Amino acid sequence: MPTAQQPSTGRRRNPATRAAILGTAFDVVAELGYARLTIEKVAAQAGVGKQTIYRWWPNKGALVLDAVLERSLGAGEPGDLPDSGDLEDDLTAVLVATVEEFADPAFDRALRGLTAAIIEDPELSQVYRERLDEPMRDLKRRRLRRAQEAGQLDADVDLDLAVDLIFAPVTRRWTERSGDLSPEGVRAIVRGALRGLAGSV
Amino acid sequence: MPTAQQPSTGRRRNPATRAAILGTAFDVVAELGYARLTIEKVAAQAGVGKQTIYRWWPNKGALVLDAVLERSLGAGEPGDLPDSGDLEDDLTAVLVATVEEFADPAFDRALRGLTAAIIEDPELSQVYRERLDEPMRDLKRRRLRRAQEAGQLDADVDLDLAVDLIFAPVTRRWTERSGDLSPEGVRAIVRGALRGLAGSV
Amino acid sequence: MPTAQQPSTGRRRNPATRAAILGTAFDVVAELGYARLTIEKVAAQAGVGKQTIYRWWPNKGALVLDAVLERSLGAGEPGDLPDSGDLEDDLTAVLVATVEEFADPAFDRALRGLTAAIIEDPELSQVYRERLDEPMRDLKRRRLRRAQEAGQLDADVDLDLAVDLIFAPVTRRWTERSGDLSPEGVRAIVRGALRGLAGSV
Amino acid sequence: MPTAQQPSTGRRRNPATRAAILGTAFDVVAELGYARLTIEKVAAQAGVGKQTIYRWWPNKGALVLDAVLERSLGAGEPGDLPDSGDLEDDLTAVLVATVEEFADPAFDRALRGLTAAIIEDPELSQVYRERLDEPMRDLKRRRLRRAQEAGQLDADVDLDLAVDLIFAPVTRRWTERSGDLSPEGVRAIVRGALRGLAGSV
DNA sequence: GCGTAACCGAGACGGTACGTCAAGTCTTTGC
């Protein structure tokens, strides 16, 4: 893990090696999925000794999480969610962009692998939450708070509930490979979450 | 798979063996999770030859799916969802019951294992949908249709969308181990889905 | 084994089945050798249940021995060795015929398989001696005895010793795949055995 | 195999491991015979991973051959055959010593196993010839050549033929477990080979 | 001519071993 304190002496960690390992790990999980990814394959393909991987990552899960993080956040901190004034449009745009990412087979498989690992491994899921999920939720909550201030959202609605109502249905359709993930289907989810199912009752 | 037509001759499949394998598979996945479940371990613990497992199930995923199905639907076909006339109460009750199942560590781990397998394996996910997910969705859609007939739900709302809006948030909180899964939290999800986030807009 | 006494009642053994099994066993050992011959393969290839083989033969070795016997002695009891009056010629002819049998790849492999089994299995080697080796040695001893009577062989030489001196070198060259097995080489063995190595000493 | 050139880097092969494997392999083949020797058993009994065996030996045969070689030639290169001046005595002594080795049940079973393997496997038989059989034949030929020089053996007799005539009968009696292997029986073979069967003809 | 005993094809079953793959650790060498 990158939190390791700098040692006082000796050769320093080679950043190029780290990058090669993470890049290869992403490629492998994208090609073979998580279950069939092996440390050995990553090491060989990255031109690196197995020990070099074991020195820095405790297991497959941590490695893949880092690999996906590196690739996702690679370009730097993600900016805020769009704010055109029209909440439904903005949320739909974000979700459509997410669905489009899923359409890339490499990203799809990598993310499925990571998600599968997270479901079973509590420690990994905590790291995932802290480093990927919470930052993203924060952006979402910020956008929704502005919507509340603009009177487009109930002032007393719990923002975590709101995020789940809006985003969880898409995730569910993706993980289980069933349900409408077209732009129209996604917009219907947003509209449903905002207006409610019970109509003018 | 049980759909295989009876061969004209030869020794017949032993149902006790099948039951022992599925029971043991459930126990093992409940104890160790999916990743550390091993066909070898199941065979040994069930007092069964490995080949007997490989003869009838193509891989870990299929085995675990059958094991969970057997345990879940063991008692027979699940009846309809409750219908007290109050939709919010009924849906909350169903979700609270689901959450309570998750609270059983054995069931929790078994279901996590199955879910992880499904995310990565398209074939398995199809079988899962056909044999577990779709039947359950059907019950949910039936209850919601009655609510439409009673005027408690918009007549033109898509029922699959409705099911996702109501049930996906709970699933998300469970898989990622974050978010409020208390009865109150669950009721808030139902209420949010029914009334919408945007209030009287 | 065929010596089993006939039971008083019940269906009798099907000779066609026996023949099919032995024929297939020979083919398989001729193609794959003894080590890779499998009861299962023989059963499948002969269109026969495994149990039918196990009912009549206790193990691979017995089966292969019977198969080779059936094929070797198939046409009936082998007649006497040739007796033209010239001992060297006659013995050379017999050995050349033997070498020619070895040249048939199927027979070669089958016999190698049987021989390998015999070397390791004392029981099998006893059956082999009684049913194949001793009858053949008897023919050889008979020919040599006539040679003694004709004054072509020392009267006081032990006939078993004589048989071994004449025939063992060829067998050795075959099993170890080294040494001259041409007609000339074989004749040299016979001549050497008859005249001795020490010349006129 | 020892011919592998040393790589420039990496952990070196552990000679103690090699010795443990070969020693155990010999013990196992001596106890159970070749057919029932199992790589798995050797690995377990030698306290070694299976992979370590498969890394260095391609199959059972090669392993057993090496094991027998190691045990036979363990003490170093075998010296020349005895040369007392009396050829019959010397050859008889060598053969009697061989027969005495066969009397050790462990060596007997180990050698039977190896021999069985060699009969069926051409590649193995070649290695056997090069590393065990040819060196021994060479010693024998050398002794016989000295006998020729001393006028005790025909000058024009082929030495390979001579070796086969003298030694093959003993081997045959051993492999087929029939025939006289007593010191007298062995001396009779030597005498027969030297003097010939046809007497003063 | 019917029962019953043995034969037969088929194939499930509990097992053992196969030969391969990968995990994670350790050792050696080179930079």
Next chain:
DNA sequence: GCAAAGACTTGACGTACCGTCTCGGTTACGC
């Protein structure tokens, strides 16, 4: 002292056969 190469133990993989055991069906006596 990091990194590579690679030997090592461990253990699971999925396959192939083992030898035993039903199962349903079929002869073929012998009462």
